[in-house]
Amino acid sequence: MAGSSSVLEDGSTLSRIDRALFRVETVLALFGGLAVFGLMLLAVASVGGRNFFNQPLRGYVDWIQFAMPFIAILGVSYCHRLGGHIRMDILVGRLRGRALWLFELLSTLLVLALMILLLWGSWAHFGRSFDLGRPLWSADSSIDIGLPLWPAKLVVPVAFGVLCLRLVIHVIGYARAFATGVERPVAVPLIEDAAAQAAHEAEAVSGFEEDAR
Amino acid sequence: MTSIEIGLWVTAGLLALVLIGTRVAFAAALAGLVGLVWIFWSKKGYDAGELSWAIAVAVKTAGQVPHSKVSSQELSLIPIFVLIGYLAYYAGLTKALFTAAKRWVGWLPGGLGVSTVFATAGFAAVSGASVATSAVFARIAIPEMLAEGYDKRFAAGVVAAAGTLASLIPPSAILVIYAIIVEQDVGALLLAGFIPGAFSAVIYATMVIGMAMVWKKLGPPVTGFSWGERFAALPGALPIVFVVLIIIFFIYNPFGGDAWGTPSEGGALGAFLVFLIALWRGMRWKEFKSAILETAKLSVMIFTIIWGVLIYVRFLGFADLPGAFSDWIQSLHQPPMVTLLLILCAYAILGMFMDAIGMLLLTLPIVFPAVIALNGGEAVTAAESAFGMNATGCAIWFGIIVVKMAELCLITPPIGLNCFVVAGVRPELSVQDVFRGASPFFVADALTIAGLVAFPAIVLYLPGLLLGL
Amino acid sequence: TEWNVSVWGKRRAFTEHIEKIAELVSEKTGGEFTMNISYGGLSKNTENLDGIQIGAFEMAQICAGYHPDKNPSLTVLELPFLGVNSLEMETEVSMKLYEHPAVQDDLARWNATLLMPSPMPQYNIAGVGDAPKTLADFKGLSVRATGGIGSAMETVGAVPTSVTSEEARQAMDSGVVKAVAFAPHAHMSFGTIEPAKWWTTNLNPGTVNCPVVVNTDALAALTDAEREALLGSVEEALAYYIDFYNNETMAKWGPLLEEKGVEQITYSDEALKEFRAAAAGPIAAQWVEDNAAKGLPAQELLDLVTGVIGGGS
Ligand code: NA
Ligand code: NA
Numbered sequence: 001m002a003g004s005s006s007v008l009e010d011g012s013t014l015s016r017i018d019r020a021l022f023r024v025e026t027v028l029a030l031f032g033g034l035a036v037f038g039l040m041l042l043a044v045a046s047v048g049g050r051n052f053f054n055q056p057l058r059g060y061v062d063w064i065q066f067a068m069p070f071i072a073i074l075g076v077s078y079c080h081r082l083g084g085h086i087r088m089d090i091l092v093g094r095l096r097g098r099a100l101w102l103f104e105l106l107s108t109l110l111v112l113a114l115m116i117l118l119l120w121g122s123w124a125h126f127g128r129s130f131d132l133g134r135p136l137w138s139a140d141s142s143i144d145i146g147l148p149l150w151p152a153k154l155v156v157p158v159a160f161g162v163l164c165l166r167l168v169i170h171v172i173g174y175a176r177a178f179a180t181g182v183e184r185p186v187a188v189p190l191i192e193d194a195a196a197q198a199a200h201e202a203e204a205v206s207g208f209e210e211d212a213r
Numbered sequence: 214m215t216s217i218e219i220g221l222w223v224t225a226g227l228l229a230l231v232l233i234g235t236r237v238a239f240a241a242a243l244a245g246l247v248g249l250v251w252i253f254w255s256k257k258g259y260d261a262g263e264l265s266w267a268i269a270v271a272v273k274t275a276g277q278v279p280h281s282k283v284s285s286q287e288l289s290l291i292p293i294f295v296l297i298g299y300l301a302y303y304a305g306l307t308k309a310l311f312t313a314a315k316r317w318v319g320w321l322p323g324g325l326g327v328s329t330v331f332a333t334a335g336f337a338a339v340s341g342a343s344v345a346t347s348a349v350f351a352r353i354a355i356p357e358m359l360a361e362g363y364d365k366r367f368a369a370g371v372v373a374a375a376g377t378l379a380s381l382i383p384p385s386a387i388l389v390i391y392a393i394i395v396e397q398d399v400g401a402l403l404l405a406g407f408i409p410g411a412f413s414a415v416i417y418a419t420m421v422i423g424m425a426m427v428w429k430k431l432g433p434p435v436t437g438f439s440w441g442e443r444f445a446a447l448p449g450a451l452p453i454v455f456v457v458l459i460i461i462f463f464i465y466n467p468f469g470g471d472a473w474g475t476p477s478e479g480g481a482l483g484a485f486l487v488f489l490i491a492l493w494r495g496m497r498w499k500e501f502k503s504a505i506l507e508t509a510k511l512s513v514m515i516f517t518i519i520w521g522v523l524i525y526v527r528f529l530g531f532a533d534l535p536g537a538f539s540d541w542i543q544s545l546h547q548p549p550m551v552t553l554l555l556i557l558c559a560y561a562i563l564g565m566f567m568d569a570i571g572m573l574l575l576t577l578p579i580v581f582p583a584v585i586a587l588n589g590g591e592a593v594t595a596a597e598s599a600f601g602m603n604a605t606g607c608a609i610w611f612g613i614i615v616v617k618m619a620e621l622c623l624i625t626p627p628i629g630l631n632c633f634v635v636a637g638v639r640p641e642l643s644v645q646d647v648f649r650g651a652s653p654f655f656v657a658d659a660l661t662i663a664g665l666v667a668f669p670a671i672v673l674y675l676p677g678l679l680l681g682l
Numbered sequence: 683t684e685w686n687v688s689v690w691g692k693r694r695a696f697t698e699h700i701e702k703i704a705e706l707v708s709e710k711t712g713g714e715f716t717m718n719i720s721y722g723g724l725s726k727n728t729e730n731l732d733g734i735q736i737g738a739f740e741m742a743q744i745c746a747g748y749h750p751d752k753n754p755s756l757t758v759l760e761l762p763f764l765g766v767n768s769l770e771m772e773t774e775v776s777m778k779l780y781e782h783p784a785v786q787d788d789l790a791r792w793n794a795t796l797l798m799p800s801p802m803p804q805y806n807i808a809g810v811g812d813a814p815k816t817l818a819d820f821k822g823l824s825v826r827a828t829g830g831i832g833s834a835m836e837t838v839g840a841v842p843t844s845v846t847s848e849e850a851r852q853a854m855d856s857g858v859v860k861a862v863a864f865a866p867h868a869h870m871s872f873g874t875i876e877p878a879k880w881w882t883t884n885l886n887p888g889t890v891n892c893p894v895v896v897n898t899d900a901l902a903a904l905t906d907a908e909r910e911a912l913l914g915s916v917e918e919a920l921a922y923y924i925d926f927y928n929n930e931t932m933a934k935w936g937p938l939l940e941e942k943g944v945e946q947i948t949y950s951d952e953a954l955k956e957f958r959a960a961a962a963g964p965i966a967a968q969w970v971e972d973n974a975a976k977g978l979p980a981q982e983l984l985d986l987v988t989g990v991i992g993g994g995s
Contacts, residue, residue, distance in 0.1 A: 032512070033509035036295075036509065039289055039292065040481045054822055056841060056843045056858075058844070061845065064286050068283045068284045071283075071513075071516070075510060079517065084511075085517055086568050087231075103234060106233070107233055114242055118246075118272070118276055121276015122279060123276070125273070141749060141750050143728075143748050144828045256684075266737075274736055286846055527723075527724070529723075530724050533720075533723070591692070
């Protein structure tokens, strides 16, 4: 199971588009992370309000449910760029060159098709909750305090749209690699051997001890 | 073709996608989507004119799942648990724990190994993820062990194995996921992980001491700490104790009064405390930002598997595969315990190739109803059941066992993620070294699982206090 | 014809009319028309209307208050203190409302046709700690009550607190809330009766309205015999449901309260009148204002409901 990989960069157009999109993805992921932090503060406020002021936060559960799609989905493309979604590369990891790029291309095309369909499906889901003719444009609201749900539902097609762009870059990258037969193409996640991959995993938690002092 | 047959074909397709390297979350979503199209189209007798209708209905049904399934209060525990872990690194809690453990139990045979086990168990109480835990301790504990002349494989094996404790000892992302799939009380499951986690840690420690006594060169004791030094090491580790107590008190008050809140609130308060410590220890925007981004990345990774697999599960609901599997399991002519052990063996094999969360999400929707049926159904009393517990008890007991199984898979070849991580952090160690060093703990884990199966009270005592089982 | 039916939770009093109607329909059509009832496998409960509109399944149970903006017209039946005091009356007023064109239009956005209600008794409050013997005692009481019932509790100084129904028991054990408002069957199935020390017998602040709906196209696609079998079974299914609720669920409820030694609090007529004056009028007026803004004939719907209740009692 691989949980990360590396992406090569150069001055080509594809690589520049890759990096530009990565900046957008990073901002979205940062919003998702800040939403986690906000969730934590919300809970602290709720506990504090209840115990010290006998004034619990009205609609606490509604707010959590509202925030969850931001946390869970907004960063989906960021995670994909970093090769963070889990896969089993025990078989493809043994392939080299064109054979490898063919499999990667095939699998990326399948995922792109899936994500385009889910973009449609999640947009329809958003559409059912959104009505310009109604107060707050809301055609679906939460159970307790009647929060309009369409912004939370809109998060999904937005994140999936960005992921579709990301997948298009990967399709082009793999197709070019297949055509040229290069060993290490740019702008696509490369499978690493176990050691490099684990070093990558560990990088996430490295330097903390030193930095923290 | 019956819907059961469609279910089996689609499941086979899912496995094929995973094998050719499609990311598990997307493979499951794709299989589920195709399956939904198939089911809806079959309802219309495969009429060519109805295919576009079937696709539209399937796409819209699947398109609901990501938003609808992640919008849950219980699932909000997962990002909070992930955040606690990352903030804890910045708060310097890991190093403090290891130092304290070393000064208190280092004098035992294999003392640094024992210290690693207990420090990891302590860190597990603020960290929700096994892999991150192993990565951290590989950096802290292995160099010290090597400096004291410990066998490098032994040192690596201890770290890889002890890291798995993080998923049993609460907080644990994987226990939350289990609780949600099987619709059980999250607090009860988190509480249930405590004693088995501690039990598992004690077995690891015993194993380390035993091995160090038999093979003297594996690891010598580390002595010479004064009582003053021992007590001086405690304050640094104290925040962990506070966080653990907060989380426990928000689930269950051991002194018999009211608990202080819900698990979600306890987790958030714990995270807030660790955040304050990290600030005090010098965390600034740069470190905060990377903690936030890492939290976002790991949370998204987990949630993508969740919604991807739940699209597949939605398809299973339309195909009614879980019901069919459950009927089949019940029709087997053998003692229920034998069937249960066979299921566990299947998990052991599957786990050699899959990661823990993906494996549980994919299998539980089918396996869990079958296990409950095996025990005697939803309404069974403890006295009449096959395993001597009611349905709620069985759900919790099976959950802890299965999570322990999934954790065992993190140290088994060929794909044991914890071993890869440890080898990656220490250039002097090959993956083979780590796997070999971890193999004795494979035996320890098998013993632990046997203990949990034979004595369900180890699992059920604490949640029983909460739920009155 | 085979229909998929999406409900949630486990089989319970609340779903017995659906089980019954499936049985009746199959009998009457000689097995030609069957229903496949799925408890949670096809959809999340708050997305059942979406599934109906998509056409993923043909029949579903929904609760209006779970998503007020999806079905604003139905939430009139969830206003506090409408004065409904029996399942029969709840059924009658629901059926009358479901016939109103504005309500049918509201559901038509979801391609849904209202089939029958799942009448529930009035919510009442089970709690721990000191029992609120008078309305003044409600001041500062943290109570799990959502929507209109929450607003009603707020008018007497209680503090409505959000917890999910699954977490209600734990919230009560942990002091997050002191009291929980549920119908009796829910107090039993969610376990909130276990720690409870007291129970209000006649506060009756309202209930939720949970109709069973069918996909309009699927209904139209049935053969005449099948449609007749379905629509002609509603009355019998509801009668079975009400009988089941009254004789199975409520028959267990009283003895359970006795056995657990739960203090039963009955308020005087004056106290209830005072509560109603504080809560019912203003909340209903607010409802009319909000829903008129959504283009509903809100006052007319409210008058319809109060008219049926006034005539029936
Ligand atoms: Na943990
Ligand atoms: Na493995």
